[in-house]
């Protein structure tokens with residue numbers, strides 16, 4: 628019997644500003660809103676994840692626009708003795724709607740394991756945030772032919788039970804493509820995204836087909852259209868090219 632065709636989820640383009648941006652950077656949110664309003668119909672949802680210091684300012688600036696604001700991390704606990712950390716509840720309190728968890732820079736710089744990423748994703752869900760869960764192989768892992776094994780392990784270990792298309796986004800970010808100007812071939816991206824989709828459907832059924840899977844790693848206006856046209860690529864997680872509204876909107880316009 629022919630299977631019912633499931634509608635592709637609406638794309639979302641998420642900017643990860645990393646440790647960049649001062650109060651004056653609010654002008655980029657205003658410029659993005661202006662560009663989106665001038666364009667009329669925008670083919671993707673839009674989100675910016677600034678450093679924690681700017682969540683409140685940017686959330687206020689984005690009020691009345693279609694731009695959502697998120698965080699780049701959250702702690703696994705709601706409160707407590709964790710100097711320097713911020714909780715999902717605090718992100719929500721500042722007007723944030725989502726939290727990136729398990730970005731490779733945090734997995735590497737802060738030793739975050741799948742178990743920690745899982746706990747952070749659960750904390751995000753508990754606080755009413757969308758968890759943007761990042762996975763990705765290193766160059767050595769790809770060279771060793773271990774990409775799908777690594778991604779499968781990360782998906783299993785980092786995506787919590789109870790994940791839905793409303794509270795979860797998965798971002799595939801090959802570590803070696805982040806900030807390097809290098810990207811996998813379109814066939815390599817397609818292979819990994821199809822693999823992730825199968826894993827999500829196997830675990831979450833029909834709703835697994837609606838969970839957005841983003842590609843991240845040196846996405847820019849010049850390569851966005853071809854990356855976003857790949858099956859099961861439901862948007863992008865963008866670092867460097869999200870810092871300037873003009874570049875970021877160039878990617879959004881490719882949807």
Ligand code: PEP
Nearest residue numbers: 805806843844845866867
């Ligand atoms: C990222 O860090 O999430 C990222 C995709 O960075 P860039 O776009 O700069 O490669």
